[in-house]
Amino acid sequence: MPRINSATExxxxxxxxxxxxxxxxxxxxxxxxxxxLALGNDRVxxxxxxxxxxxxxxxxxxxxxxxxxxxCEKGPNIIIYPEEICYIEVTPEDVPEIVSxxxxxxxxxxxxxxxxxxxxxxxxHQSEIPFYKNQMRHLIGNNSKIDPKSIDEYLALGGxxxxxxxxxxxxxxxxxxxxxxxxxxGRGGGGFPAGLKWETARNAPGEEKYVxxxxxxxxxxxxxxxxxxTGNPHSVLEGLIIGAYAIGSHQGFIYTRHDSPQLRNNxxxxxxxxxxxxxxxxNILGSGFNFNVEVHxxxxxxxxxxxxxxxxxxxxxxxxxxxxxxxxxxxxIWEKPSNLxxxxxxxxxxxxxxxxxxxxxxxxxxxxxxxxxxxxxGNIVNTGVVEVPFGTTLxxxxxxxxxxxxxxxxxxxxxxxxxxxxxxxxxxxxTPLDFDELAKLGAPIGAGxxxxxxxxxxxxxxxxxxxxxxxxESCGKCVPCREGIRQxxxxxxNISEGKGREGDIELLEEISEVAGAASLCALGxxxxxxxxxxxxxxxxxxxxxxxxxxxxA
Amino acid sequence: MDNxxxxxxxxxHQGEASSLIQVLLEIQSENHWxxxxxxxxxxxxxxVPLTRIRHIATFYKTFSxxxxxxxxxxxxTGSSCHVRGATRLLDTVQDLIGIRPGxxxxxxxxxxxxxxxxxxxxxxxxIVVDGKHHSxxxxxxxxxxxxxxx
Numbered sequence: 001m002p003r004i005n006s007a008t009e010x011x012x013x014x015x016x017x018x019x020x021x022x023x024x025x026x027x028x029x030x031x032x033x034x035x036x037l038a039l040g041n042d043r044v045x046x047x048x049x050x051x052x053x054x055x056x057x058x059x060x061x062x063x064x065x066x067x068x069x070x071x072c073e074k075g076p077n078i079i080i081y082p083e084e085i086c087y088i089e090v091t092p093e094d095v096p097e098i099v100s101x102x103x104x105x106x107x108x109x110x111x112x113x114x115x116x117x118x119x120x121x122x123x124x125h126q127s128e129i130p131f132y133k134n135q136m137r138h139l140i141g142n143n144s145k146i147d148p149k150s151i152d153e154y155l156a157l158g159g160x161x162x163x164x165x166x167x168x169x170x171x172x173x174x175x176x177x178x179x180x181x182x183x184x185x186g187r188g189g190g191g192f193p194a195g196l197k198w199e200t201a202r203n204a205p206g207e208e209k210y211v212x213x214x215x216x217x218x219x220x221x222x223x224x225x226x227x228x229x230t231g232n233p234h235s236v237l238e239g240l241i242i243g244a245y246a247i248g249s250h251q252g253f254i255y256t257r258h259d260s261p262q263l264r265n266n267x268x269x270x271x272x273x274x275x276x277x278x279x280x281x282x283n284i285l286g287s288g289f290n291f292n293v294e295v296h297x298x299x300x301x302x303x304x305x306x307x308x309x310x311x312x313x314x315x316x317x318x319x320x321x322x323x324x325x326x327x328x329x330x331x332x333i334w335e336k337p338s339n340l341x342x343x344x345x346x347x348x349x350x351x352x353x354x355x356x357x358x359x360x361x362x363x364x365x366x367x368x369x370x371x372x373x374x375x376x377x378g379n380i381v382n383t384g385v386v387e388v389p390f391g392t393t394l395x396x397x398x399x400x401x402x403x404x405x406x407x408x409x410x411x412x413x414x415x416x417x418x419x420x421x422x423x424x425x426x427x428x429x430x431t432p433l434d435f436d437e438l439a440k441l442g443a444p445i446g447a448g449x450x451x452x453x454x455x456x457x458x459x460x461x462x463x464x465x466x467x468x469x470x471x472x473e474s475c476g477k478c479v480p481c482r483e484g485i486r487q488x489x490x491x492x493x494n495i496s497e498g499k500g501r502e503g504d505i506e507l508l509e510e511i512s513e514v515a516g517a518a519s520l521c522a523l524g525x526x527x528x529x530x531x532x533x534x535x536x537x538x539x540x541x542x543x544x545x546x547x548x549x550x551x552x553a
Numbered sequence: 554m555d556n557x558x559x560x561x562x563x564x565x566h567q568g569e570a571s572s573l574i575q576v577l578l579e580i581q582s583e584n585h586w587x588x589x590x591x592x593x594x595x596x597x598x599x600x601v602p603l604t605r606i607r608h609i610a611t612f613y614k615t616f617s618x619x620x621x622x623x624x625x626x627x628x629x630t631g632s633s634c635h636v637r638g639a640t641r642l643l644d645t646v647q648d649l650i651g652i653r654p655g656x657x658x659x660x661x662x663x664x665x666x667x668x669x670x671x672x673x674x675x676x677x678x679x680i681v682v683d684g685k686h687h688s689x690x691x692x693x694x695x696x697x698x699x700x701x702x703x
Contacts, residue, residue: 034672038679038686072675220631223672258578258615259671261684299578300615302669316573317605318612375674377633383675418632451632465635469669475612 001276005286007164013277014161017152026061026103027081029144033068033227034260035384041076047092051099061103064153067143067231067266070385071131074114079126079144086126087112117381117403134400136363136371137387139347140224143231148266151273154234160279162350166242167287175246175353176202182357183369184349188214188342189417189446189522191368191435197339201329202247204337209249212314212333212340213240215256215263216298216305219418220469222449224373225343227385229256230263232347233270237293239349241280244291247339251292255310258297267295302419302473306521307340308332309475320477321521342447344373364390368434372448378415379454381406388433395429398452409454413537417446419466419473420526422533423459442533444526459538460496460545466530467492474523481524484515488531500546505535554584559594573601574609577616585621622657622664624702626650627681631670634677638692642678643667645692649699662703 004010030036030045048063069077074088080102087098087109094112101107113124114131123129126144146153154160166175180195201209213236217225229236240252254267271293274280282290296314298304304319311333313319332338348370352360361369368390374397377383381403388397394414398404405411413423422443424431431437438445453462467489476482488511491504512528519525535542562579566572576599580591587610596603610616628643647653650663657664673679676688680698687698 034686035675038673038676038688072673075675218669220670221633221674223670223674226672297575297578299574299613300669301613313574314571316571316601318609377674378636383633415632449632453636457636462632465632 001273003276003278005278007168007285010155010160010164010285014155014158017156021156024082027064028061028098028103029064029066029069029079029081031067031069031075031077031144032065032262033072033075033143033231034223034262035068035072036075036077037262039075041090043092044076044078044090044095047095048099051095055099057099057104061099064147066146067148068140068227068385069144070135070137070140070227070387071129071382072384073382084125084127086114086124086129086132088114131382131384131386131401131403134396135387136389138351138371139235139344140228140231140373140385140387142235143227146232148231148233149269151234151270151277154232158354159234159350160238162353163238163241163245163279164285166245166353167285167289170353172202172246172248175242178357179246179349179352182352182360183367184345184352184360185368185435186341187344187348187372187447189420189444191439191445194341194345197329197341198243198247200327201249201337201339204330206336208251208336209247210333210336210338211240211244211247211249211252212310212338213252213254213256213343213346214305214307214310214340215254215343216310217257217343217447218298218302218305218473219420219447219449221377221418221451222375222447224375224385224448226257226260226263228347228373229343230260230266233266234274235347235350236343237270237274237280239346240293241284241291242349242353243339243341243346245289247337249339250290251294253314253333254293254295255298255304255314256295258299264295264297271295301475302469303475303521303523306523308521310340311338318475320475321523323520344448365432365434365437367436372433372445374433375449376402376452377449378452379405379409379457380452390434391432393430393432394424394450397433397450398429402452405452405454407454409456411452412455412457413453413459414443415451415453415462415530416443416449417529418449418451419469420522420529421446421449422529423453423462423537424533425537442529442536444529458496459534459541460492463530463534464489464492464496467527470523470527474527478518478520478524480515480518481520481527484511484519484524485527487511488515488528492531495542495545498545498549500542500549502546504546505539505542509535554580554588554591556594558583559591560598563595563598569599573599573606574613577606577610581616585625586617586619589618620657620661622661624662624683625664625666626699627666627668627671628654629669629671629673629677629679629681630667631674631677633670633674634679637677639678641692642680642690642695645695646680646699649696663699 078087108124114129184194185191304313309319309321374386415423424443654667679688
């Protein structure tokens with residue numbers, strides 16, 4: 001790979017890649033996301049490779065193993081370009097037919113396309129399937145168009161042009177200003193404006209500064225960051241380098257899961273390729289800007305996704321959070337200013353630089369801009385990764401995209417934010433997706449795990465489940481969290497087993513108030529959120545369990 | 554696990570104390586557990602007190618200070634698998650192999666763990682054996698899956 005030494009050379013390279021491509025050449029894009037992989041798509045991929053070889057089509061047809069397409073429910077998914085024909089639930093036995101009929105014969109195979117279970121309508125193209133049609137896929141949409149292991153494919157889609165624009169046409173202050181104007185808010189849970197955080201880190205005293213990608217994603221029911229990071233690692237990396245330039249950092253860290261081999265591998269490949277092209281390392285693109293990245297792995301504890309705990313872990317210590325009188329953006333890893341953002345936040349950066357803050361702020365609601373990735377799971381017809389603009393109502397997500405509740409059941413509640421989030425009853429389903437609106441209802445968006453619950457769900461049991469999870473994941477450093485959650489779990493377990501007593505609810509409220517006020521980090525502070533939200537909307541279930549002394553679960 | 558292998562891992566990380574967690578992780582993934590001798594070697598080479606190493610090794614769930622079985626069974630108990638029947642699945646697995654989560658069978662055939670969400674919420678409930686996902690699995694089929702792992 002040649003090193004790229006200027007913005008012009010980057011554009012020439014891009015032109016070279018594009019000129020070698022025939023837009024009409026058929027390409028079979030096979031989803032190799034975690035879900036489809038678990039469904040055996042590796043056999044589908046090898047079947048395609050064999051079939052193409054058998055028919056000696058290697059020069060005429062491309063096969064691409066891509067990141068997650070999003071429609072996990074119907075995997076293994078494949079898309080055939082340039083027609084964008086979508087086939088679902090593909091098996092190795094379907095492969096010869098697909099190659100001869102669709103790839104060569106341009107015929108659609110009826111049995112493999114999506115059929116709407118309600119209307120019976122068939123949809124052959126991605127743009128016609130309700131699951132995709134009702135989304136706005138600015139971030140995740142490119143997953144099916146690139147091989148995550150090929151930087152050239154990312155470059156062909158205009159990749160690293162935002163980096164080049166930042167380095168050569170904008171000052172660090174201008175980049176920062178653009179992100180601030182875009183009102184990009186942190187996607188990891190807090191919704192804190194990324195631009196302000198960057199500014200704090202930039203202005204913090206000290207020469208050495210760090211930027212960090214938080215790819216921990218430990219929340220049960222959240223899998224969108226993995227889908228994005230595995231499927232399009234360069235988009236996150238490009239955002240990170242731009243952020244480092246704006247902040248004045250020369251060292252970055254990626255903190256991610258050790259238990260996703262594919263994710264680890266794709267990140268490692270992306271870093272090597274970017275380095276070889278001179279997009280990472282010394283004198284990036286000949287601009288004089290230096291930046292290196294190191295990968296660190298989480299090792300199976302939820303709390304290490306908390307920013308100050310994560311930073312301790314990078315230092316090689318136990319991931320115990322610290323109080324944040326001083327923000328990590330001022331004093332983080334080794335007491336140096338450290339700016340941490342979530343995977344999705346970083347991935348938003350290149351498009352803001354490329355298309356401008358004005359374009360970006362035209363999407364979304366007044367205070368929540370852009371799109372949001374959602375992991376849709378639970379009692380829902382279409383489980384998968386979804387991307388919608390802020391302002392989309394929860395009803396649209398559940399019914400238009402998610403396809404509603406399976407087995408003809410009724411919806412009971414939608415739970416956001418995993419074990420530290422909250423549940424919203426069916427009656428509030430017309431609430432728009434918005435950081436502040438949902439927080440007001442006691443169900444903050446969190447990282448974007450949206451968990452759908454049907455009428456058979458016992459809310460006391462759901463609460464018990466989350467409290468049980470947090471009891472195991474609390475680091476144990478501070479008493480309000482360690483003991484508070486344990487006691488809440490005890491009481492909720494009693495209630496759910498029909499052993500609840502009068503006064504239990506009040507006691508729960510009291511403990512949660514103390515844990516919320518006195519815990520060191522967000523884990524303890526928000527541990528009682530599921531409890532409080534279910535007490536707010538489903539109090540009758542607790543009361544019934546206590547009064548009738550029985551277990552309704 | 555002999556010292557040469559441990560040294561190789563440490564050298565790869567340039568022997569820096571900040572790489573302690575990554576070094577332990579590599580030993581764990583090669584050896585499936587962290588023997589006392591290995592920890593002592595790491596302590597000596599990285600110049601980190603053994604107490605701090607044990608502090609870390611006992612804190613993170615991935616690390617094990619006792620031998621693990623040849624096959625690692627992981628039952629997903631994330632929220633989506635939970636509503637789709639993970640509890641019943643876990644009960645079945647426990648009954649079949651006779652151990653509880655965190656334990657290893659006496660013949661060292663299996664270790665059992667419950668785990669956080671593995672990101673396959675569309676496919677739950679599921680068990681993962683040595684990294685291979687067995688999705689949408691009913692308790693009745695567990696025996697069939699496990700018999701292939703000796």
